[in-house]
Structures are given as C-alpha cells and as structure tokens.
Amino acid sequence: MLNQHTLNQLHHLRLSGMARALEEQWTLPACHSLSFDERLGLLLDRENAWRDNKRLERLRKHAKLKYSGACLEDLDRRHSRGLDERLLSSLANGEWIRQQHNLLLTGPTGVGKTWLACALGNQACRQGHSALYIRTPRLLEQLRIAHGDGSFGRTLQQLAKVDVLILDDWGLAPLEENARHDLLEVIDDRATNRSTILTSQLPVDHWHAWINDPTVADALLDRLVHNAYRVVMKGESLRRKTTEQTAAS
Numbered sequence: 001m002l003n004q005h006t007l008n009q010l011h012h013l014r015l016s017g018m019a020r021a022l023e024e025q026w027t028l029p030a031c032h033s034l035s036f037d038e039r040l041g042l043l044l045d046r047e048n049a050w051r052d053n054k055r056l057e058r059l060r061k062h063a064k065l066k067y068s069g070a071c072l073e074d075l076d077r078r079h080s081r082g083l084d085e086r087l088l089s090s091l092a093n094g095e096w097i098r099q100q101h102n103l104l105l106t107g108p109t110g111v112g113k114t115w116l117a118c119a120l121g122n123q124a125c126r127q128g129h130s131a132l133y134i135r136t137p138r139l140l141e142q143l144r145i146a147h148g149d150g151s152f153g154r155t156l157q158q159l160a161k162v163d164v165l166i167l168d169d170w171g172l173a174p175l176e177e178n179a180r181h182d183l184l185e186v187i188d189d190r191a192t193n194r195s196t197i198l199t200s201q202l203p204v205d206h207w208h209a210w211i212n213d214p215t216v217a218d219a220l221l222d223r224l225v226h227n228a229y230r231v232v233m234k235g236e237s238l239r240r241k242t243t244e245q246t247a248a249s
Helices: 002-012 016-027 029-033 036-063 085-092 113-126 136-149 152-161 177-190 204-211 214-225 238-248
Strands: 102-106 131-135 164-168 195-200 228-232
Touching (some): 036 113, 102 113, 113 195, 131 136, 136 177, 177 214
Parallel strands (some): 164 195
C-alpha cells in the first residue's frame, strides 16, 4: 500500500520517469544494496532522461518533417553530391542555429535537398530547438487563407517563434504580388532572430528574378542571404538511381 501511494504521488507530481525507475529498483535485488543517495541519484538520472525523451518526441511531432526518420548519421556518402564534410560537421553542432544563421540548399531535383533539410531539422530537435517543415507553395496558400479568416497576424507570430523553419520547394512556382509581400513578412520576422532553411532547384543568383519585384526582392534577399550558409548539391537524381537499382535486382 505504501509503495503504491509513493507511485501515485510521483505521478501526481508528473515525475513519471522517476516512478518507472523506482518500480524497477523494487524488482532488482542488486539495487537493495545501494545507499539511499545512490538510489536517489539513479532516480533523478532516469527522470532527466525521461523528460529529455518526451521533449524530443514533442518537438519531432510538431516539426512535421517530410522525412521524419532522416538523421545525419544515415547520410548517404556513396554518391558525390558536392557536400563539404567540414561544413556538415559544423552544421551538426547547431552553432548556426544559436547564431541565427540561415541555410540555403540548392541543386537539381532528386539529389537529396529535402532529406538533408529534414535531417538537420531532426538534429535541431535533438538539441532542444523547435523546427517546422512546410512546402513554400503550401505556406503561401495558408497565408492567403489566413488573410481571409483574420488569422494572418497569429500565423505570423507562430512562424516567428519556430527556431528552425524549413521552407521546401522555394522558387518552384511564379509568385503573385500578395505572395511576395507575405513571404517578406515571414522572413522579416525571423531575420537575425531565428534560422531558416530553404531548399530550391533555382540557384540563388536566380532568386531575384523569380521574386519579380526589385524592391521586395532586395529586401527578401538581404534578410536571407547575407548571413546564410550555402550548400550547392550536385549529381544525378537519387530517386532515379534507386528505381534503376530496384528494376535491375
């Protein structure tokens, strides 16, 4: 009865990790020979690990990564894609996020830009940062709807709070005038405050023409490019290689 009361108290205090560890200690004879301080230390370690895992699960769920299982440890290095190992190592440590820098991933379709962006988003979550993946055309559609239902300001505030915003398929379709200004609002809120990852088939030098408004383009690119790391990925489509290998097997 006393044991169950203790467990109930721990759960009431939201110390679920400690509660599970305590139940394990009761079933392990080796733990009975440990001192009170040693057993308490083990309980606290488990609670910290429990909270870290729950936070990571929550961050990953909210990130909505297209490739939720992508991680840098699984990066395919068998194909030469112009990736700089020193830069990847630097990005992995997360300092670019702490310094509110951006990352621009460009290259032809199928070379793994989206996968790499999701792997970096996953890495950000591991380090305790919030992340969010969204395709740029879908974001623009959501912002268009937000204008109509009065939630535009709230949507901007939510986007501004995300530590790492991943905008996939940047430059995929022509921009309408309202969409240009909406993108500027999103990026302006994040400039020097948060980090943004862009993936695009268009080289950065072509972005000004894609935006198709010199004033807005200058403002957008000034906020995106001047403090950004650039990764230009090369090579053939990995999706096509996979298809060919499957067909040949």
